[in-house]
Amino acid sequence: MDIIKELYDRNLYFIIEEIFTFLDVKTIKNCFLVSYNWNENLRKYKIWKRFFCKKLKNNLKFELLSELNGWNKLLNEQENDYETEGQGEKLYEDICTKIWDSLDELVSAPIISKKLYTGSNILCMVAHYNYLFSGMTDSTIRVWTLCQPTKHNKPIKILEGHRKEVRSLAGHGPYLASASSDIRIWSLETWAMLRVLKYPGEICLQVSLLSDRILCVSEEFRLSLWHWFGHKSIQFMYNTSLAQQGTPDFIRIGEVFIVAAYILQHYSAHLGNHCNLGKDPKEYDNER
Structure with a gap:
């Protein structure tokens, strides 16, 4: 009997999620290789996203690391573009793969600092x-x-x-x-x-x-x-x-916007024109 397929067919996916919380990332990845049905069901029900959410909810170290890296914001963003190509699930898999096995070391490692001799300003x-x-x-x-x-x-x-x-x-x-x-x-x-x-x-x-x-x-x-x-x-x-006079005190260039201050203003990083803060950045991409 295929236990994974049976549990998913009976809509008991929460049991699978609970089991997977006791597994490490390498074992979870091996589960995708067991059979076609396992692979299909695990991806269909977004096991990596569910694994990510459970760790975010139940592990304070994971929550801290997610907050520092902005990963928790993924859950509040629209992922329609990712989901069409399975990229959203791949993103959660990459995050879990990169940090889970070394989570204790990453969060609890002492901060080491040293003085560098530059010879100039x-x-x-x-x-x-x-x-x-x-x-x-x-x-x-x-x-x-x-x-x-x-x-x-x-x-x-x-x-x-x-x-x-x-x-x-x-x-x-x-x-x-x-x-x-x-x-x-x-x-x-x-x-x-x-x-x-x-x-x-x-x-x-x-x-x-x-x-x-x-x-x-x-x-x-x-x-x-x-x-x-x-x-x-x-x-x-x-x-x-x-369209700004003098030397700005602050400039930052991103993929879409350039932020400059005296008074906080946004410019397009594609065209250089002044941007309305309420306008969707994707509209500027369409203007290129």
């Missing part, structure tokens, strides 16, 4: 690809590893090439973008400088390296945009004024 920092990068006033980029101890806490690499201070850093995949009086793209595999991008303006205040675009905002509050698909395929598209 730091203007910006970013952690990416197991490295910590700092943009310096002496126009260099200093690199520390986050995985291994370094001798005397000195940088393992110093990237040189900029002529002025480095004001912003951004990482994406095996690449790092740095912004000063120009934008430079670096390889994190060879540490070579791959491209130099010029733009109108004196200093770039904020650079963002997205999946298909490079964006920067200059001191004159002008947005410059390049399409890119790796360092060998970068095409300048346009630059535009963001």
Whole structure:
């Protein structure tokens, strides 16, 4: 008798959920390999989502980690786009697989800090690809590893090439973008400088390296945009004024919006135009 199929046929899925709370992630994944019927029923009734919800409800450590990473918000969002391709269930599976077996270590591990010797003043920092990068006033980029101890806490690499201070850093995949009086793209595999991008303006205040675009905002509050698909395929598209005078105190560039302050305002990260806060971000994607 197929116990999983029988329980689902009798609408007793809550018994399966209760059983699965006593299993580890590896055992649950193996259950999908037992037979076609097990695989079909477990996916049909979204066992990973139910497993996630039970752990979120019953485990305080899991609840804390979910809150810190924003995973609990998944339950309040519309998942219609994910569900059509099974991506919603895959997302819950990925979360459980990544952290459940090491949950105690992740939550209870002591915070370790150390002093780094920079040799100059730091203007910006970013952690990416197991490295910590700092943009310096002496126009260099200093690199520390986050995985291994370094001798005397000195940088393992110093990237040189900029002529002025480095004001912003951004990482994406095996690449790092740095912004000063120009934008430079670096390889994190060879540490070579791959491209130099010029733009109108004196200093770039904020650079963002997205999946298909490079964006920067200059001191004159002008947005410059390049399409890119790796360092060998970068095409300048346009630059535009963001209609704000002077130097902003705060800028953040995201996939859809650019947030800038004096007065909090939103701009499209695709077109550079001012956005209505009440407008659906997807409408701006349709305007591209």
